[in-house]
Amino acid sequence: MSSTSEPFGLPAETASGPRWSRETKVIALIAVAHFVSHVHIMLLPPLFGEVKEAFGVSYIQIGLALTAFNVASALLQTPAGFLVDRIGPRAMLTGGLLLGAAAIAAAALLPGYWFFVISYAFLGIANTVYHPADYTILSATVDHKRIGKAFSIHTFAGYLGSGVTPALVLACAAIWGWRGAFLFAAGLSFAIALLVIVTGSILPRVVHKPGQQPAKGPSSDGTKVGLSLLLSAPILRNLLFFFCLAMANGGIQTFTVVGMGAIHDTPFSVANVALSGFLLMSAFGVLLGGIIADRTPHHERVAAVGFACTSTMAILMAWVNMPAAVLIGVMSLGGLLNGMIQPSRDMMVRAVTPPGSFGKVFGFVSTGFNLGGMVAPLLYGWLMDRGEPRAIFMIVVGFILLALVTAITRAKPPGNTTWTR
Numbered sequence: 001m002s003s004t005s006e007p008f009g010l011p012a013e014t015a016s017g018p019r020w021s022r023e024t025k026v027i028a029l030i031a032v033a034h035f036v037s038h039v040h041i042m043l044l045p046p047l048f049g050e051v052k053e054a055f056g057v058s059y060i061q062i063g064l065a066l067t068a069f070n071v072a073s074a075l076l077q078t079p080a081g082f083l084v085d086r087i088g089p090r091a092m093l094t095g096g097l098l099l100g101a102a103a104i105a106a107a108a109l110l111p112g113y114w115f116f117v118i119s120y121a122f123l124g125i126a127n128t129v130y131h132p133a134d135y136t137i138l139s140a141t142v143d144h145k146r147i148g149k150a151f152s153i154h155t156f157a158g159y160l161g162s163g164v165t166p167a168l169v170l171a172c173a174a175i176w177g178w179r180g181a182f183l184f185a186a187g188l189s190f191a192i193a194l195l196v197i198v199t200g201s202i203l204p205r206v207v208h209k210p211g212q213q214p215a216k217g218p219s220s221d222g223t224k225v226g227l228s229l230l231l232s233a234p235i236l237r238n239l240l241f242f243f244c245l246a247m248a249n250g251g252i253q254t255f256t257v258v259g260m261g262a263i264h265d266t267p268f269s270v271a272n273v274a275l276s277g278f279l280l281m282s283a284f285g286v287l288l289g290g291i292i293a294d295r296t297p298h299h300e301r302v303a304a305v306g307f308a309c310t311s312t313m314a315i316l317m318a319w320v321n322m323p324a325a326v327l328i329g330v331m332s333l334g335g336l337l338n339g340m341i342q343p344s345r346d347m348m349v350r351a352v353t354p355p356g357s358f359g360k361v362f363g364f365v366s367t368g369f370n371l372g373g374m375v376a377p378l379l380y381g382w383l384m385d386r387g388e389p390r391a392i393f394m395i396v397v398g399f400i401l402l403a404l405v406t407a408i409t410r411a412k413p414p415g416n417t418t419w420t421r
Contacts, residue, residue, distance in 0.1 A: 025202050026141045027150050029195070030134045031157035033093060036192050037130040038161030039168075040100055040123055041069075043185050046166040050178040055113040065120035067374065072124030074370035078230070080128035081363020085356060089133035089140075090196070090203040092359075096129030097193035101186045108182035132363035139350060139358050140204045145294060147350070152290020152343040159283035159339070230364045234352040237406050238365040241345070244403035246372020247379075249338070251396040252278065252314065255380050255389070256331075262389040264321040274328045278335035285339025292340065299344035299351075300407040306341035307404040310334050311397045318393035348407065 044051065044065060052062050084092045100123055107119035134154055142150040172181035196203070229235060256275045260266035292302055313334030316322065322330060353361045380392045 022202055023142050023146065023150070025199070026137060027153055029199060029203070030137055031153050032192055033097065033196065034130060034134055034154050035157040035161040036097065036100070036189050037127060038158045039165045039185055039188065040104065040127065042162050042165035043104065043169055043182065044120075046169050047173060047178045047181060050173060051116075054178065055116065057113055061113065065117045068117050068121040069124035069127065070370050070373045072121045073127045074367050074374065076125055077128040077131070077367050077370065078360065078364045081132035081360035084129070084132040084136055084359025084363065088204075089136040089359065090200050092129045093133040093137070093203075094193055094196050094200065096126045096133070097189050097196065099123075100126035101189035101193065104182050104186040104189065108179040108186070128363065131366040132359040135346065135350075135362040136358040137203055148293030148295075148343050148347060149290040151293065151346040152286045152288075155339075155342045155346070156283055156286045156290075159279070159286060163279060163283065229354070229357060230360065235361060235364065238349050238352070239368045241348075241403055241406045242365050242368030243372050244368075244399045244406065245341075245345070246369045247376050247399040248310070248314075248396045248403065250372055250376030251380050251392050251399075254377060255384065255392050256317070258384060259389040259392050260317060260327075262384070262387075263318065266321075266327070267324075270324045270327065273324075274331040277328050277332035278338070281332045281335035282339035285336040286342050287339075288336070289340035289343040293343040293347050299347045302344040303341050303348070303407040304404055306337040306344075307400050307407070309337040310341075311400040311404075314393045314396045314400065318390045 044062075048059065048062055052059060055062075080092065103119045103123040103126060106122070107116050110116070110119065135151075138150045138154060139147065169181040169185065172184045176184070253275070256278075257268055257271040260271045260274075261268060289302065289306075293299060296302065313330055316330055317327075349362060349365055350358075379395070383389065383391050383395075
């Protein structure tokens with residue numbers, strides 16, 4: 001079997017100490033970069049009101065900036081994955097961090113609403129880099145016995161970034177205003193870009209060894225082979241899987257508070273605490289899932305257990321008026337099991353990805369998140385406007401069950417495509 005590190009020509013280290021030391025440094029560096037990417041994603045929502053007043057526009061118009069972000073990410077994430085495979089994940093990751101810093105600074109400093117929207121579109125372009133580059137680097141440097149934990153730490157860092165950003169940017173805005181908060185986030189991105197540049201020698205570069213060049217089709221540049229891979233049944237199945245996760249999580253994370261209030265008259269304070277429990281325990285569930293993912297090859301079974309419990313949680317939320325303590329407990333448990341799925345999700349994608357293609361594959365399947373991010377708010381917002389909040393949770397259950405089907409019915413990948421040693 002091919003080693004995960006072979007396509008990148010990493011220095012050979014047989015001693016477990018130096019190898020583990022390099023792996024630890026790589027995981028930490030990639031986790032910090034992923035943390036920053038989620039700071040970018042969550043930067044605007046807590047400041048909606050201040051930004052709206054600054055430009056004298058409506059909430060829909062401010063929301064257009066997020067739409068521009070997601071559209072740019074959805075359209076360009078797959079091409080970014082191809083570039084990761086071609087020019088290397090280190091260069092792409094550095095470029096993404098620098099572009100993100102420039103886009104956020106432009107959003108804060110340039111006058112006028114349309115400059116703000118355009119800046120957010122560029123921030124969406126920067127966002128396309130992280131998943132293909134991060135997963136390529138981790139798969140190339142981390143031993144397969146620890147790759148599940150590496151994926152879980154990467155995902156946990158993203159959850160942590162989403163969790164701390166609202167408090168962080170509100171504190172900055174209280175001191176320097178919303179533009180100061182944006183500039184702080186830009187400075188953070190620029191600082192991490194410098195860190196990647198300075199310590200980047202531990203990261204892999206794309207150096208194909210003899211006999212490891214990607215197969216090329218009639219176009220002589222490998223494009224045909226790349227597209228054929230992305231349009232193959234296993235990869236499309238994973239694209240659908242990611243889309244279903246985005247649709248389900250979009251309903252729970254965005255509409256739990258207003259939905260529970262409309263259905264059961266649940267106080268906003270209680271619903272917010274329950275949602276916080278879901279998000280916090282999801283982060284810890286990711287770490288638990290990483291340990292489990294390293295100890296079993298049956299990742300679809302892990303996903304099945306998590307999905308069964310998460311769908312049960314959504315059904316209870318829609319149909320049972322639970323006391324506050326019970327609701328918080330149910331959502332916290334659901335969050336723990338929802339987070340547990342994430343490393344197994346990544347391992348399922350890894351299992352069907354051939355060497356040298358991690359960038360394009362993870363870039364392509366991660367587009368499912370962007371597609372879900374565009375569709376979910378419109379669908380669920382329309383249902384709320386029509387007075388059908390219970391339907392939101394039923395649709396969430398439907399997408400969870402569809403994700404479950406895509407996981408448990410997947411074919412076992414052939415031995416020559418799994419990246420094991």
